Amino acid sequence: MRAVDIIIKKRDGQELSREEIRFFIAGFTDGSITDYQAAAWAMAVLLNGMSAAETTELTLAMAESGETLDLSGVVDLALDKHSTGGVGDKTTLVVEPVLAACGCRVGKMSGRGLGFSGGTLDKLESIPGYRNDLSREEFLKQLKDVGLVLTGQTGDLAPADGKLYALRDVTGTVDSLPLIASSIMSKKIAAGAQRIVLDVKVGLGAFMTSLEAARALAETMVAIAGRAGRKAVALLSDMNQPLGYAVGNALEVKEALDTLRGGGPADFREHCLEVAAHLLILAEVESDLPAARQRAATTLEDGSALERFRVLVQAQGGDVSYVDDPDKLPKAPLIEEVPAPQSGYLSTIHAREIGESAVELGAGRAKKGDPIDHSVGFVVHHKVGDQVEQGQPLFTVHANDPAKLQAAVARVLAAHHWSDRPVEPLPLFYGTVE
Secondary structure: OOHHHHHHHHHOOOOOOHHHHHHHHHHHHHOOOOHHHHHHHHHHHHHHOOOHHHHHHHHHHHHOOOEOOOHHHOOOOEEEEEEOOOOOOOOHHHHHHHHHHOOOEEEEEEOOOEOOEOOHHHHHOOOOOOOOOOOHHHHHHHHHHOOEEEEEOOOOEOHHHHHHHHHHHOOOOOOOHHHHHHHHHHHHHHHOOOEEEEEEEEOOOOOOOOHHHHHHHHHHHHHHHHHOOOEEEEEEEEOOOOOOOEEOHHHHHHHHHHHHOOOOOHHHHHHHHHHHHHHHHHOOOOOOHHHHHHHHHHHHHOOHHHHHHHHHHHHOOOOOHHHHOHHHOOOOOEEEEEEOOOOEEEEEEOHHHHHHHHHHHOOOOOOOOOOOOOOOEEEEOOOOOOEEOOOOEEEEEEEOOHHHHHHHHHHHHHHEEEEOOOOOOOOOEEEEEO
């Protein structure tokens, strides 16, 4: 069996066998199949897709490319949530401590930024000292002792996905349904989560721009979970505009901390409560959504979720003074507030344009291994449907270079579209897949 034959077969739109998928993933993991061959294969998958059987086999091959965790001996029930990626999506930073404050055990392995979509690990590294490289033993011990872990995937867990994830980011193969589904679910299966909520983004700032494609991805992942003996629910959520107001690593951490203190943007808070509520039902902590939402909201109001986030940061070596005083988080040297150029109603705030502008400022990676500037990004002050007067603050740019700042101002101004007539606000969610 040769890698090139498998690439050609998929290039020609044919279905790969279980053996061919296992051979290719094993070879890519051990280095006998090169990055450029894997890139060609990933592009063929992007262009021609995969059947349900292929996608399941790819998921299991990646999950079994290294160690798999059995958490049943550590906790009674391990919960996890995953977002398919968006702009301004710092949901994990709030939902995980909310669940922990409700008495649940949450062991999560997160990813870095992928394309225009920000990564949870990059955000957390805005806090000096925070470790995203826990070993398997450290992960299990912290889950047992603290009940909350938020780290990067270890090299021993789904290593094939770790390699492919980084490669997709720089080869234009991010937005492939089978690659997204298998990447997400291989990590969940390998990490041992038993109950999972999948936050599947839909719209201009999502990898799935249509509701039809997002629903197909959600159904694929929920089905994979079922075949692997897990239980999953997928929420179809809006990503046509940034979630919350902040876009950029330290800015998003600060906004998450505001939310954990009982404040934060209304849309972001509601989004977090909905995700947390579904997980509380999966965990059988509550039996209906209103009660679950209220239980989650109480942890924001009484400070218990914030305390669990503080415990998490401390457990993973972070400087908790940055949690206590978010003004200590990294600040960009150049900050410019941009006024609205006209009056009217906002009809579009193009999330992808804003996400890509944040990458250009340095908040994400243009190529594999690029450093991240945690201080740069945007605060977008309005939502679709808002009535804005000329001269009111429209957005604020946080930059490290004058030329980049001016380019960002022009691009994000163009991402705001206007209407003379009232515009309906965007929904937060479009449905649920169980």
